[in-house]
Amino acid sequence: MQRFLLSVLLTFACVASSGCVRRTLRISSTPPGALVWVNHREVGRTPLEIDFTYYGNYDVQLSHDDHEPLLTEAGAHPPAWDVLGADLLFEVAPFQMRSVVEWHFDLEPRSDDLEALVERARSLRSKTAATDDSTRPMTTVTVDADGRVEGAEEDPNDDDASAR
Numbered sequence: 001m002q003r004f005l006l007s008v009l010l011t012f013a014c015v016a017s018s019g020c021v022r023r024t025l026r027i028s029s030t031p032p033g034a035l036v037w038v039n040h041r042e043v044g045r046t047p048l049e050i051d052f053t054y055y056g057n058y059d060v061q062l063s064h065d066d067h068e069p070l071l072t073e074a075g076a077h078p079p080a081w082d083v084l085g086a087d088l089l090f091e092v093a094p095f096q097m098r099s100v101v102e103w104h105f106d107l108e109p110r111s112d113d114l115e116a117l118v119e120r121a122r123s124l125r126s127k128t129a130a131t132d133d134s135t136r137p138m139t140t141v142t143v144d145a146d147g148r149v150e151g152a153e154e155d156p157n158d159d160d161a162s163a164r
Contacts, residue, residue, distance in 0.1 A: 021082060021091055025050050026102045027060075034064040034107060046105075052076065060103070067107035076101040 027036055029046040036043050039059050043050050046062070055078045063069040079099055080086070111117065142150045 021097045021099065023052050023055075023076075023082075023099045024101070025052050025076065026100055027105075028103070029062055029064070029105045029107060031064060031067065031107065034062040034067070034105070037061040052101075055082075060105070062105050062107060064107050066110050068110050070105055070107055072105070074103045 025038070026049050027038075027043075027046055029036075032046050034046045036046060036048065037060070038050070040061075055076045057073050057075050059071075060074045061069065061071050081097065082099055144150065
């Protein structure tokens with residue numbers, strides 16, 4: 001009888017160890033071929049599939065020639081059968097379960113128009129301008145090929161000027 005129970009337990013252990021849950025991220029982009037980083041680790045070019053272990057939010061960065069880089073956050077949420085409690089049953093089931101999380105990103109074409117770039121910079125500057133009076137006005141400085149600086153003004157309040 002003990003041998004029978006031992007063989008049943010051993011058989012159950014072998015069958016239970018054959019099952020598992022496979023979690024996959026499927027990442028695509030428009031245009032395809034964008035270089036992808038997930039949590040600051042390069043994972044390849046779109047379209048791609050990578051295995052992951054934990055559900056949650058991930059930092060995603062995509063870059064592609066002639067397109068603006070994209071820095072965003074994307075979530076991987078578990079299906080109903082892979083929540084705490086139920087996942088233990090599926091981890092030891094004698095078959096493989098698969099969870100696929102799909103992310104698609106649309107990259108914006110890069111604008112090489114200098115006027116548009118300057119206008120975006122002005123817009124950003126106005127959004128992030130400091131509200132206190134301690135900001136200094138911008139000064140245009142020209143450096144010639146010999147290294148001479150033209151147009152720089154000495155600021156009497158600059159403590160670092162005497163160290164130069």
